[in-house]
Amino acid sequence: MSDATAPVLEVENLAIALPGGGDRLRAVDGVSFAVAPGEIVCVVGESGSGKSVTAFSVMGLLAKVLKPVAGSIRLLGEDILTASPQRLRALRGDRMAMIFQEPMTALNPVLTVGDQIEEVLRIHTDLGPKERRAKVLAMLEAMHLPDPERMHASYPHQLSGGQRQRVMIAAALILDPALLIADEPTTALDVTTQAQILKLIREMQERRGTGVLFITHDFGVVAEIADRVVVMQRGRIVEQGPAAQVLGNPEHPYTKMLIAAVPTMTPARRPPVTGALALETAGLAKTYRSGGLFKKAREVHAAADVAIRIHRGETVGIVGESGSGKSTVARCIARLIAPSAGQIMVGDRDIARLPERRLRPLRRTIQVVFQDPFRSLNPRRTVGNSIIEGPVNFGATPEAATARARELMGLVGLDPSALARYPHQFSGGQRQRIALARALAMEPEILIADEAVSALDVSVQRQVLALLDDVQRRFDLAILFITHDLRVAAQICDRLIVMQRGRIVEQGPTAEVFARPDAAYTRALIEAAPGREFGRGAGQVQEAASA
């Protein structure tokens, strides 16, 4: 707090009790930090670190079961913890505002965007209808939204995710609050959109002198936007300081570990893999047709003319933003959906058109690890039963399959005795290991990892990536790795395929694609990656943050 001006927000020694039965007594404990006017403070930590609880307690939006037991939160000198609900309501919007992670659900679907922003003005000011409208239009304009008049009359579903988040920011900033709390505001957005939103937040904060409390788990974002960084672990602050210092020269081992776990944007040069061809697709396409008796038929080309070759022992990444068709391709290859055209050659057999009856014997060749570790295991069955399901389907005795499952549990780094447990007793990373063990139990030749590490914290992500690498070498697996995260792709993929709007726009060796991207879209993706200089060298962090 070298800044001479009085801080907008001062959190001192905050402690919030958790209801009984949790893994610790307090959600946050002894948390102290401050946000100065015109400063962006990033609170960074992994899931369960207490960063969101901190943000919600500042807003006075804590769930009733969570009770502050010590400390104070002062907004412009006024204590939030002792304020009445009426006072808090007045402060929210007026002095502080919040933007949330999910722009899809934070807006009311049955009101126009303009009405929702004007509502803030109606409640907190006594401006007339004309003035309100003018102010909202000016704000939409400042958010760089195209055609503010039309935006004003639009409903949320007519806007893209990025536009919705801009609307949320407009609603948050329209009363010129002293403090903006942003809880993972870009996590649900595509990387190019994320870059634009981050730029917008920085621009607004500079122009209006707003203090920003920015909650994130992503060190790339931190490097991009933070003035100061607060690192939290298990409800406590382990380190805080200026961004350049914390990112470039971290002191606490936890911070060091977190930063080391962030994959670099510089892919290693990998020798080309020359194993046997495991999978080849040609002209693969998936077209969705909607409409019916009374509606006009509509066609959506989710994927078109996709040609992919994967060798044994090779990891091929498909990167792209949402709607690029990367998951559609994965699901076609796994034959969870039937492709509309093209061939999928596994060995010398084309599985693209096989009916389920003839496909079943070939199912074990291709296995999938899904994105969401909380939904990919049946909550009603023990993990042991989930793992042996496939082998037993293929004729293994339950005893033999269980013995094999025990081996695999050891291989993925879990205690074999845990087979009798249920999925909810495991963390996300552990579940992803179990899902991998389940896939490996089938002895596949091809493994499809569909955003398999996207839902995991960086430290866990790194371990699961290392595990994937290990099992690949052990079983000579061909891995098709679907991801939206260029950093992860850079770390694990031998070759990279970039997809946009259902088509492949570029493919080649990973290092090649990163160093000399051909397609404009690939360049845009690489440009947009947050804090892209971060992780290449500590000295460049400051530069990247101010860029």
Add this chain to the structure above:
Amino acid sequence: MSAEPTLLAPAVAAPLPLGRTLAARLLRNPVVALGAGFLLLMALVGALAPVLGTLDPTAINPATRNRPPGFERTIRAEDGTTTTYRHRMGTDSLGRDVYSRVLYGARISLLIAVSVAALSLAIGLLLGLVAGYIRPLDGPIMRLMDGLMAIPGILLAIAVVSLFRAGLPAVIAAIVVPEIPRVVRLVRSIVLSVREEPYVEAAIMAGTRLPLLMARHILPNTVAPLIVQGTFIAASAILVEAVLSFLGIGIPPETPSWGNIMAEGRNLFRVYPHNILYPGIFLGLTVLAVNMLGDGLRDTLDPKMTGR
């Protein structure tokens, strides 16, 4: 904590409560306990009706017609001995003992409640699974269900009864048919959402055949909502049977049911209200108990509903 522990993290909570623990949790809910308790009592009353001081519920006695509750009459047995019988709930217009009829009537009402619930759940579950999983059959099945739902339940029931000879099976069929569409819709919606779950797709990738896939991964998700739906069907079945009997197209009058006791008391309701009052009280309390059980089950089984 520099790395995720390789071995297990401490267990967060007990495994999913199914079986015994679930039953214990359910009975801790006072609403469930009260509803279930009353229904158990009614079941006992129906089952033990012959030994609860009843007469033959169909025995007509023209000498003692339309007597008020508490009327005492002397019954002379064949060997000449006499006993005094007290008509606790009076007699109806044919001199039959209302108390006996109401107790025997519990049998019919509960039988109908249970069989209608079981049948409509079974048929609805089957159709719902088919509609939800086999896409080409979805349209035809659901349009048929929409058609059934478009006709008011009572009218449909009357139409069904008129197709068969009056009797218990006809009445059950008449009540089951209008209930099916709701069950089908419920099951179909669950199947449609669960089939997209990654764990179901993982099971497909593991080569699990369709019947096993259904039984193992999809069906268990329908159990809790179906139990709840079943109780509401049971409550409405008791009412619909009463309505049908009241209209004179339900259970034939020689078998007492709460509905037809009330139907027979209808003409003289102003003068002798007891003919309608007592079966009405039993009917009302039973339906209330079933509904309480259903509400309690829903609150306990569906975590989203708790705290309302």
